Every structure is written in structure tokens, then in C-alpha cells.
Amino acid sequence: MSAVAPKPALRVTGLRKAYQDVVAVNGLDLEVRAGECFGLLGPNGAGKTTTVEICEGLTAPDSGEVELLGMHWKTDADQLRQRLGIQLQDTQLSEKLTVFETLRLFRSFFDQGPGAAEAIALVQLEEKKNSRVGNLSGGQKQRLALACALVGDPDFLFLDEPTTGLDPQARRQLWDLIEQFKSSGRTILLTTHYMDEAERLCERVAIMDNGKQIALGSPRELIASTCAEHMVAFSAGAKSNVLDVPALRQIEGVREVRSENGTVEMQVTELHLAVPALLAELSRQNIPLTELSTHSATLEDVFVSLTGRHLRDE
Amino acid sequence: MSETTAIPDLQVRAAERKAPRGKTFAEHPLVQLTVVRFLETLREPEALFWIFAFPILLAGGLGIAFRNRPAEVLKIATVTPEITQSLQKEKLLAVQQLDLPSAEEALRTGKVALLVVAGANGAIVYRYDDTNPEGRTARMLADRAVQQAAGRVDPVSTSDVLMREPGSRYIDFLIPGLLGMNLMGSAIWGMGFTVVDARRKKLLKRLIATPMPKQYFLLSYVLSRILMLVAEVGIVLGFGALIFHVPVRGSLLSLAVVCLLGSLTFSALGLLLASRAKTIEAASGLMNAVMLPMWIASGVFFSAQRFPDVVQPIIRALPLTAAIDALRANMLQGANLVQLMPQLAVLVSWLLICFVLALKLFRWR
Numbered sequence: 046m047s048a049v050a051p052k053p054a055l056r057v058t059g060l061r062k063a064y065q066d067v068v069a070v071n072g073l074d075l076e077v078r079a080g081e082c083f084g085l086l087g088p089n090g091a092g093k094t095t096t097v098e099i100c101e102g103l104t105a106p107d108s109g110e111v112e113l114l115g116m117h118w119k120t121d122a123d124q125l126r127q128r129l130g131i132q133l134q135d136t137q138l139s140e141k142l143t144v145f146e147t148l149r150l151f152r153s154f155f156d157q158g159p160g161a162a163e164a165i166a167l168v169q170l171e172e173k174k175n176s177r178v179g180n181l182s183g184g185q186k187q188r189l190a191l192a193c194a195l196v197g198d199p200d201f202l203f204l205d206e207p208t209t210g211l212d213p214q215a216r217r218q219l220w221d222l223i224e225q226f227k228s229s230g231r232t233i234l235l236t237t238h239y240m241d242e243a244e245r246l247c248e249r250v251a252i253m254d255n256g257k258q259i260a261l262g263s264p265r266e267l268i269a270s271t272c273a274e275h276m277v278a279f280s281a282g283a284k285s286n287v288l289d290v291p292a293l294r295q296i297e298g299v300r301e302v303r304s305e306n307g308t309v310e311m312q313v314t315e316l317h318l319a320v321p322a323l324l325a326e327l328s329r330q331n332i333p334l335t336e337l338s339t340h341s342a343t344l345e346d347v348f349v350s351l352t353g354r355h356l357r358d359e
Numbered sequence: 360m361s362e363t364t365a366i367p368d369l370q371v372r373a374a375e376r377k378a379p380r381g382k383t384f385a386e387h388p389l390v391q392l393t394v395v396r397f398l399e400t401l402r403e404p405e406a407l408f409w410i411f412a413f414p415i416l417l418a419g420g421l422g423i424a425f426r427n428r429p430a431e432v433l434k435i436a437t438v439t440p441e442i443t444q445s446l447q448k449e450k451l452l453a454v455q456q457l458d459l460p461s462a463e464e465a466l467r468t469g470k471v472a473l474l475v476v477a478g479a480n481g482a483i484v485y486r487y488d489d490t491n492p493e494g495r496t497a498r499m500l501a502d503r504a505v506q507q508a509a510g511r512v513d514p515v516s517t518s519d520v521l522m523r524e525p526g527s528r529y530i531d532f533l534i535p536g537l538l539g540m541n542l543m544g545s546a547i548w549g550m551g552f553t554v555v556d557a558r559r560k561k562l563l564k565r566l567i568a569t570p571m572p573k574q575y576f577l578l579s580y581v582l583s584r585i586l587m588l589v590a591e592v593g594i595v596l597g598f599g600a601l602i603f604h605v606p607v608r609g610s611l612l613s614l615a616v617v618c619l620l621g622s623l624t625f626s627a628l629g630l631l632l633a634s635r636a637k638t639i640e641a642a643s644g645l646m647n648a649v650m651l652p653m654w655i656a657s658g659v660f661f662s663a664q665r666f667p668d669v670v671q672p673i674i675r676a677l678p679l680t681a682a683i684d685a686l687r688a689n690m691l692q693g694a695n696l697v698q699l700m701p702q703l704a705v706l707v708s709w710l711l712i713c714f715v716l717a718l719k720l721f722r723w724r
Contacts, residue, residue, distance in 0.1 A: 123570065127570050131568040133561060135561060136564070137562060139562065142395060142398065142399065146398065153388040
């Protein structure tokens with residue numbers, strides 16, 4: 046225990062925001078520590094973007110408090126803007142401008158920070174320095190958006206779904222970059238609906254659903270606390286309707302069983318005991334096995350066990 | 360939670376922030392926003408066509424179609440050398456001497472408007488179709504030439520003053536009209552389209568997420584508009600002066616004031632039209648609905664006075680009418696700013712109303 050707990054970089058209390066017919070954020074409390082990368086994980090429509098935009102001072106909450114870097118939007122907006130780096134979901138930067146011109150423009154708004162050329166180097170876009178934004182690939186555009194968020198040398202970085210819509214290679218490249226920025230005491234709030242992104246980048250994760258926080262902790266803590274270590278999935282093919290699911294729950298080491306569209310998912314603590322027992326039970330029920338797979342439990346499984354739904358059901 | 364001690368505290372990082380150094384002129388956000396705005400316009404070939412090439416093509420085309428032609432020379436035929444000689448003094452007649460059958464044939468087929476032959480006792484006979492205006496004109500010209508050649512002296516002496524000097528032709532009327540139309544079009548399109556497009560792409564939202572002073576964004580549009588204005592007005596006026604010798608009789612300073620005020624007024628109108636629209640389609644419908652009536656009613660191509668007296672007060676109150684009237688009065692009558700006060704007052708009123716409304720209604724997202 047350190048003698049003095051560091052002041053949180055972001056503290057959100059009792060946040061509420063409703064649009065005409067939906068409550069987007071419904072009484073949310075959050076605390077992001079200085080220097081950590083904090084993930085807001087949840088399906089589309091969980092209220093992640095609304096939460097982030099309230100924190101960024103772009104949307105006014107119906108009620109609740111936001112304290113950011115020890116300041117408040119009502120009184121310190123100008124000072125706050127200088128110290129934030131913001132990447133919004135699907136902003137299209139002007140296609141007629143070059144990468145360099147775009148960054149020179151954004152740099153001009155800030156009192157301090159790396160120059161345009163330096164920011165280009167930070168996101169490894171040197172080769173595209175004089176290319177028009179319209180000619181960049183999706184991954185390059187996201188890296189440029191990241192550079193635009195970095196030109197003010199921000200203390201707090203908001204990244205709203207930074208890798209949505211990118212191919213796996215471009216995503217990994219962006220993750221490498223974000224990992225570099227996690228050094229030097231910069232605080233990051235990242236929203237995503239990719240559990241692998243949150244697991245890789247975030248020290249702590251809050252899982253959101255329907256405008257509320259339903260779980261909080263490090264990815265490892267969340268996986269350990271909510272479900273077993275392993276997931277076993279199999280398909281019973283045409284015979285799935287005669288499968289005796291309650292009998293499966295009796296198998297040693299099995300904690301939970303979910304059956305959906307002919308596929309059965311089980312949370313398992315001891316894989317080496319549970320799998321042979323499962324095979325024996327299926328052969329006793331005379332059900333042929335068409336598919337069998339196992340993986341270590343992920344945040345996705347945490348979400349499923351908390352809500353009964355998948356992150357990307359939509 | 361011993362690991363938190365390893366993470367630098369907020370205060371530590373804040374202390375590491377260097378004191379901001381002063382910015383050079385080029386690094387100023389207003390300069391950067393203006394430069395970017397200007398570059399975007401230059402890199403939009405369609406916009407350049409409508410702003411620069413279109414008014415010139417239109418002025419060139421209409422100037423040629425409606426040019427003032429010199430009086431036409433009429434063809435007539437004769438059959439005797441004496442008559443031919445007496446008629447050749449009239450410059451508006453082209454005389455052909457033919458034998459009688461060919462001359463009659465030429466008259467019948469309309470190749471000549473008049474046939475002049477000798478009658479009995481030195482008399483002259485005019486043969487022509489009196490339902491054809493060319494025939495009647497040719498007869499009058501031929502008769503005057505014949506009588507003068509025979510020694511007639513007119514009792515009253517007359518002389519002609521020809522009204523062909525620059526300033527009263529159709530092209531002189533047209534160029535200020537096109538200039539006004541161009542001021543309106545480029546300001547409204549330039550403002551409206553780019554603002555709505557930036558809103559649609561969430562670029563406006565991204566910009567207000569930075570410390571950019573919001574008034575700089577607006578101001579950069581005005582500044583880049585003024586830069587474009589110099590080129591825009593210069594090209595149309597230069598074309599008119601060089602090709603058609605359209606005069607600028609008023610002071611260039613007054614003309615600049617009228618153009619600047621007009622452009623600002625239309626920019627404010629464009630900003631108002633773009634203050635809420637979220638799609639290009641919505642904005643473009645709105646802009647056309649506002650501009651089309653003015654193209655027709657405000658006297659770009661023909662005088663606004665052709666409309667009935669009842670609607671004249673409304674037409675006079677339109678910003679494009681005021682702009683074009685002021686431009687015409689300056690260029691053709693040499694009016695100064697004091698004489699242009701009514702038109703300038705209309706423009707200033709529109710500017711203030713549109714600008715205040717636009718600021719109230721404007722949405723960044």
C-alpha cells in the first residue's frame with residue numbers, strides 16, 4: 046500500500062443521460078486511475094460512446110458528476126481541452142488535405158506537444174506524409190486519427206473503438222502503437238466491443254450493458270471471478286433436441302451449461318477430468334459428437350455468463 | 360495495491376509539461392484554418408469551374424448572342440448603267456446590274472429586295488414586295504439616292520448621333536448581373552456545402568473536441584472567402600473589360616466595398632442555410648430554393664423592373680437585387696457609396712439578420 050493513494054485521473058459519479066426514447070447511461074460510477082489504461086467493454090448500444098462523450102465534454106449529462114484531471118467541464122473547459130487527446134468513433138478527416146497538413150492544423154490548436162512531423166513518426170506514417178487523406182487505407186486513417194489525438198501531448202487519451210472495422214493485421218499494428226503510449230504516465234480510456242483488445246491493452250475493465258456497469262476489475266480477475274478457467278463447446282448435430290442437458294451439469298468439474306441452436310457451451314474448471322466424462326456421458330445418451338472445441342475463458346465468456354448474451358449478437 | 364506507486368502521479372506529469380513557447384504566424388490556428396480552407400477549395404476542380412470558368416463562359420456566350428450588329432446592307436438589282444451609278448453612292452445598298460430576265464428571277468426568288476428599272480420619259484420604276492420590310496427599306500434608300508443624284512436638296516438639314524459606345528449595350532448590363540450572381544453562388548455554395556459536409560463527416564464534432572476557439576473556425580471561412588473574392592471579381596471584371604470593353608465608371612474602392620459586403624451577406628445567408636442540415640441533399644435543396652427565385656427576379660439577365668409594380672418592393676428587398684443594382688450603378692453610372700446607401704442598407708440588414716440567426720441555430724453535430 047502506498048502512503049498516499051494517487052488522485053484518480055477520471056471520476057464519474059451517478060451519470061445519467063436519456064435520449065427521447067432510450068436511457069443511454071443509467072446511473073454510472075467509474076474511476077480511472079492516473080497512468081492506467083482503462084477499458085469500457087460492452088456490446089453496441091451499451092452506452093459506451095455516450096459515456097465517453099460526456100467525459101470529453103461534448104455531451105451534457107442529465108445528471109451526475111464528471112471530474113477529469115481534477116477539473117470540471119463547467120469551470121475549466123479551456124484548460125481541460127488543452128490536456129485531452131480525443132479520438133472519436135468514425136470521424137472522417139478532410140480527404141483533400143495531406144497527412145502533414147491535417148496534423149499541422151490540429152497541432153495549431155494546442156499550446157504544446159510534438160510537431161506535425163514528430164506526430165507522424167509516432168504513428169509510423171512517414172511514408173504517407175504527403176499523401177491525401179482520401180488515399181489512405183482504413184488502418185492508416187485510424188493511425189492518423191490517433192496522431193491527431195496525440196499532437197497536444199495529452200495527459201488523458203480517449204480512444205473510442207479505435208480498431209473497429211480494421212483487418213487483423215491493422216488492428217495488431219494499432220495495438221502495438223497504443224501499448225507504446227501507455228508509458229510516460231499517460232492515462233487512457235478505451236472503449237471497445239472486442240474482448241481481445243481489452244484483454245491485451247487494459248489494466249482494468251468495466252463491462253457495460255444497458256447503460257450500467259455490470260462488472261469491474263482486471264481482465265484476469267474478471268475471468269477468474271465470474272466463470273471457470275476453460276470453455277468447452279460441442280455440437281450434437283441432429284440429435285441436439287434429445288440431449289439431456291441436466292445430466293451434463295452433474296459431470297464433475299462442470300460449472301455451467303448453456304444450450305443454444307444445437308451448440309452446447311460449458312464452463313469447466315478441470316478440463317482433463319471433464320472432457321473424458323463428457324464423452325462417456327454422450328455415448329451413454331447415444332448422441333454422436335460432430336464438433337468439439339475448448340478454449341481458455343475470455344472476457345467474452347464473462348459477458349455471456351453475466352448477461353446470457355454474446356457481445357456481438359447484433 | 361503496491362503497483363500504483365510505480366505509476367507516475369498526475370501532478371508529476373503536470374510538472375513535466377513544458378511552458379508553452381510562443382507560436383509563429385504560420386502556426387496560429389486562424390492562419391492554419393484559413394490555409395486549410397483555401398487549399399480545400401483549390402483542390403476541388405468542380406468548385407473552381409463554377410466559380411471561375413462558368414461566369415466567363417456565360418458572359419462570352421451571351422455577349423456574342425446579343426451583340427449589337429451594324430445596320431444590314433440590302434441587295435438590289437438594276438438593268439441600266441446610269442441607274443446603277445446613281446445608286447452606288449448609297450452605302451447601305453449593294454447594287455447588282457443584271458439583264459432583265461435574270462434580274463426578275465433574282466427578285467422573284469428573294470436574292471434581291473428591290474429591282475430598279477427605267478420607265479417612260481426618264482421616270483424610275485421600283486419593283487418590290489411591299490409586305491417585305493427589306494423591300495420597303497430598300498425602296499426608301501434607293502429613292503433618296505436617286506433624287507439626291509438628280510439634284511434634290513432637303514429643306515431641313517439633319518445629322519445622326521450613333522449610340523454605340525460602351526455602357527449601354529446588353530453586355531454592359533449583363534456583366535454586373537453575372538458578377539452579383541457569382542458573388543451569391545460562390546458564397547452560399549462555398550459556405551453551405553463545406554459546413555454541412557464537415558458536419559456529416561463528424562469533422563465539426565472532432566474540431567470542437569480540440570481547444571480550437573470556435574470563432575476562429577467561422578472567421579477562417581470569411582478570410583478564405585475574401586481571398587477567393589479578389590480572384591473571382593478580378594476575373595469577371597477583367598474579362599468584361601478586355602473582351603467587351605465593359606466600363607467601370609465608379610471608383611474601384613466603392614466597387615470593392617460593394618463586392619465585399621455582398622459576399623459577406625451571402626456567406627451569412629449560406630451559414631444560416633447550413634446551420635442545421637445533416638445531409639448534402641437537404642442543404643442543396645434549401646440553397647436552391649433560396650437562390651432560384653433570386654436568379655429569376657433580381658435582374659441578372661433582364662431588368663427586374665419587368666415584373667409587376669405590386670411585387671417590386673419585395674424584389675427590391677432581396678439581397679441579390681440590392682447587390683446587382685449597386686454593382687450596375689457603380690460600374691455603369693459611376694455612382695459613389697453615398698448614392699448606393701439604399702442598396703447597402705438592404706445588404707447590411709440581411710447580413711445582420713442572417714448572421715445572428717445562424718449563430719443561434721448553428722449545430723456542431
